[in-house]
Amino acid sequence: MSGDPFQVRFHSKLGVVIYDPLTQMSIAKEQVRLFKITSMSMTTFRRDIVNKDLGVGEPDVMQESANAVDAYRVARQGKVKPYCISCRRHFGSVDFSICTECTAVRCTCGTCGCVARKRKAA
Numbered sequence: 289m290s291g292d293p294f295q296v297r298f299h300s301k302l303g304v305v306i307y308d309p310l311t312q313m314s315i316a317k318e319q320v321r322l323f324k325i326t327s328m329s330m331t332t333f334r335r336d337i338v339n340k341d342l343g344v345g346e347p348d349v350m351q352e353s354a355n356a357v358d359a360y361r362v363a364r365q366g367k368v369k370p371y372c373i374s375c376r377r378h379f380g381s382v383d384f385s386i387c388t389e390c391t392a393v394r395c396t397c398g399t400c401g402c403v404a405r406k407r408k409a410a
């Protein structure tokens with residue numbers, strides 16, 4: 289399970305979260321952007337508030353979220369371009385989510401792999 293460029297952590301209130309160094313763009317230094325497994329989306333938090341409840345999850349909890357972490361890993365690797373094809377914002381600087389249909393990154397403007405697929409078909 290090692291070798292990932294991101295860290296999977298457990299937060300007592302948020303559940304399993306992913307800290308990815310690549311997604312910390314355009315936020316203040318007292319902020320941190322975390323990917324929440326429960327919502328499959330990025331959210332920006334106050335670093336000091338989130339850090340005090342951050343720890344290592346129980347193995348069964350981490351196991352339960354393994355599929356979601358896989359989905360994040362795949363979406364991350366599947367990003368041919370690191371920015372949105374529609375609004376051109378870098379994914380590292382927006383609170384993106386992962387589309388459950390195309391399993392690709394979905395920008396805050398609503399653009400995901402589904403849109404790219406439709407464009408190709410048209």
Ligand SMILES: [Zn+2]
Nearest residue numbers: 372375395397
């Ligand atoms: Zn966008």
Ligand SMILES: [Zn+2]
Nearest residue numbers: 387390400402
């Ligand atoms: Zn989609």
